[in-house]
Amino acid sequence: MIIVTANITAKPGERDELISKSQNVIESTRQEQGNISYELLASTEDENVLLMFEKWESKEALDIHMQTEHFKAFGTAIKDIIAKELDITVYSADKV
Numbered sequence: 535m536i537i538v539t540a541n542i543t544a545k546p547g548e549r550d551e552l553i554s555k556s557q558n559v560i561e562s563t564r565q566e567q568g569n570i571s572y573e574l575l576a577s578t579e580d581e582n583v584l585l586m587f588e589k590w591e592s593k594e595a596l597d598i599h600m601q602t603e604h605f606k607a608f609g610t611a612i613k614d615i616i617a618k619e620l621d622i623t624v625y626s627a628d629k630v
Contacts, residue, residue: 535570535627536596538588540620548615549582555615556586559608563588566602568595582617589627596624 544552556574563572570589577583590596599605 536590536593537625537627538586538590538596538622539625540586540588540622542584542586542612542620543580543617544582544584545615545617546582549584551615552584552612555608555611556584559604562602562604563599566595566599568592569599 542552553574560572560574563569568591570591571587572589573587575585575587577585588596590599
């Protein structure tokens with residue numbers, strides 16, 4: 535299993551817009567083959583920080599996801615309302 539965390543920081547005053555623009559990618563991604571879960575979480579320390587927490591069956595499923603139209607459209611939709619580049623980390627859930 536692959537786990538992805540993507541920290542997303544909204545510009546001040548843009549948090550609700552970011553959440554709204556996230557809904558399509560969340561709903562569409564949950565329907566994808568190989569997606570286990572796809573959640574948007576809110577920081578308890580900074581209201582402008584959100585976390586996309588994803589679980590995938592495989593790296594291949596994640597790679598396919600990153601080529602979908604809804605994923606690309608999400609990136610375009612949020613580019614002017616985020617304060618900085620997304621901080622993305624990909625983990626293998628296999629035992630180390």
